[in-house]
Amino acid sequence: MAKEKSAIFIIFGGSGDLAHRKLYPSLFRLYKSGFLKDHFAVIGTARRPWSDDYFRETVVTSLKDYFDDSEEVMTEFAKHFFYQSHDVNDSEHYIALKNLASKLDDQFEAGHNRVYYMAIAPRFFGTVAEHINSEGLKASGYNRLVIEKPFGRDLDSACELNGNISKAFPENDIYRIDHYLGKEMIQDIPNIRKNNPKLEQALNNKYVSNIQITLAESLGVEDRGGYYETAGVLRDMVQNHIMQIIGAVASDEPESEDADVIHKNKTELFSSLKELSPEEVDQAFVRGQYDTDNLGDLKAYRQEDNVAEDSNIETFVAGKIEFDTDRWRNVPFYVRSGKRMPKKSSRIDIVLNDQVKELGIRPNSVVTLLIERENGHSILINGVNYKEAGQDFIKFPEEAEFDKAREAYESLIIDILSGNRVHFTLWDELRSTWKYIDTIRQRWDSQTPEFPNYLSGSMGPDASEMLLERDGNSWVWDD
Template identity: 85%
Template sequence: MVTEKSAIFIIFGGSGDLAHRKLYPSLFRLYKSGILKDHFAVIGTARRPWSDDYFRETVITSLEDYFEDDKKIMEEFAKHFFYQSHDVNDSEHYIALKNLAAKLDDQFETGHNRVYYMAIAPRFFGTVAEHINSEGLKTDGYNRLVIEKPFGRDLDSACELNGNISKAFPEDDIYRIDHYLGKEMIQDIPHIRANNPVFEKALNNQYVSNVQVTLAESLGVEDRGGYYETAGVLRDMVQNHIMQIIGAVASDDPKATDAKIIHKDKTNLFNSLKVLTAEQVDTDFVRGQYDTDKLGDQKAYRQEDNVAEDSEIETFTAGRIEFESDRWSGVPFYVRSGKRMPAKSSRIDIVFNEKVADLGIKANTVVTLLIEPEDGNSILINGINYKESGQDFIKFPEEEEFDSAREAYESLIIDILSGNRVHFTLWDELRSTWKYIDSIRERWDSQTPDFPNYLSGTMGPDAAEMLLERDGNSWAWD
């Protein structure tokens, strides 16, 4: 049975690409499902001097790119949308926003619940949070602050940002978005582990040879060259997405449902990251930057818009991560992510050793959890669909077979409305992962890379293969 939720969404950056490409389509899906119905409103804010009617037109246009529904349904949905031109530094604008929200509270009977969504540049996060608090926008309902990445660009900036936000909102009311945590496979990993005791028993350093996480993209930076010049793939993909994926695979208690227990487990895992010396960074991490392809048809990274001609920013990285924990000590976690690879694929490959035969699992078995581009769940055992593999250590009760997948943002918005913080990133986790990533970044910044060093359409620089070969291993996806 669908339970209707009530809230006012105040979206800072409501005229922007993220809002129109991700948030409004996700809210529309919730509207069609009945989770949002009569008792919600959306206030979009930005500097542009739009009217309510024009704002609603842009919302409907964004929906038409994704849905084929009767336009009347979209128009009914759009009646819940309102717009206010807003300067994030102007206190008077927050007072006007407070008055509009109070009016809509009465009109839509939203229970004084507020979701403040930061779809704006990170440099404004602290300013907006402080004004929400100082100008009295908070109500006697719930007040939840949603933050998009990047959360800082190193440990120092992340600490400063967190300090500013935590003055206005307690940690329990802060929802840091990592959209990979909204993907169905990532959310189902604890259930897969809990429902398959032999598989779960094998997930430790006694039976696992190595774990591999690959987030590959076939596209280049496209129109994000300016952003990438300040980030690079290490900050953009490894510090957040890859670390959180590892957290789902390597946690100690997959049966836990309480958010505090789950996050404590992940924090303990990230606190056990093996500290890297400068010399270990040189041996355990590889960076690359894409060149044109063999035919010269593709732009090299340095030829992209808003990219320096001599840029030293990496568009590919591969690394060897270790944890100093009882469960995972000695097991390498190989990670890689890159632009302009042969195909888009996000996957987790768990490679077992020969000892796993003691549990009735074929020696050297590889279990692959496919995150995307497949919809929903997809599991391979030695490259074959788990149902057809002849192996029975992974199976699902019939009622838990693969449901139609929710889009990641849709799933995360449901969690925000429900107050479920399981699939969001907590500050203690970020602090540990930033400390680890900073040791790599600092070493790289002290050296001059030989870029570009891999062709578009390839698997990255040769050193990424050698990283595993050194240990007698190889990439499962190649």
């Protein structure tokens, strides 16, 4: 039985898609598990003039898309939900919100704990954080600010945003969400490294030829054309998700499981990112934009809703990232992420060299960590389930059934309520990754690409393959 937690959740943007699609289903799972039970309440805020009853109806309706529980159970859960129409710039609305939160704290005996969740446009993050502080919403228990990406759109805007929220909340109370850090495999990587000494011993430039990270999607931008026109895959996937995955694989093994120690190692890794000149960007990074498919059945990116007819925004990125450390010097980290690739696949491929025979590992082996399990498997050795690969340098606890595994947001909400900051991003990490990404973005913005340059359903532009071929390497995953 899970130990019950107590808190008042104030969700800014409580009427929105993220809240109904991710947050409320995750809270319901925690309710069913007993992690949340009697001593919590959720206040949804947004500009819409909803009543509590209507808000609860929308919550129940959203749950029916994911669960087959009785409506009675869902309705009982929804009794913990309350709504307040809110203008993020109006101080009086924050005072009303404070009074409602205080009332619910007494009603549900929620321990004077507050979780402020920013499910709103990033431009409002600083304003809301400042008003929470200035209008006295903070309670006597903990006060934790949860922020969704994107955290800025370049280093300057990220610095400005961080400065604004840091005036209201100390770094230890800021939880920057990266939902990939809530995924089961990413959270398991430290245990895999700890429990497999031969693999850990091999994770350095003596034994690793290269490491590849692929986050491929089969869908196009769907209804997110407007957002993608301001972001692109470089900002949307590389700056955050891919960098954090690299951090999990490549940072030094921590001396303890303390969050500060783990983040110190990640911060040191990201601060060692090998800087690129503009000319080196041209050699190290490739961008692409999807066209229609061979049959013309699918829209090209430039034909999508809310996308400019001459858009130069990339929907595909491949690149070579290097670190200037004793451990990883001269080891390329090849990364790629793209829309309209042959299928969805999220994976880490660790390509070992022939020197690993010193460790009793078959030369030139490839260890694959599947971030999203495929065919029930999560670890492969040379393309075969690790249990059947005939090599014993990796052991892994028995895997839970995939459909019983926690959703990423569920895991992250547990961490927020428990005060565990391991699976969130710190400002020092973001500052280093934004600085690196800005160099690429600025170079690209000074050039006009020949878009579109890859067919929907393909592996991306040809230059992606050439990027590795120049080093005598090739992508492990090639559908």
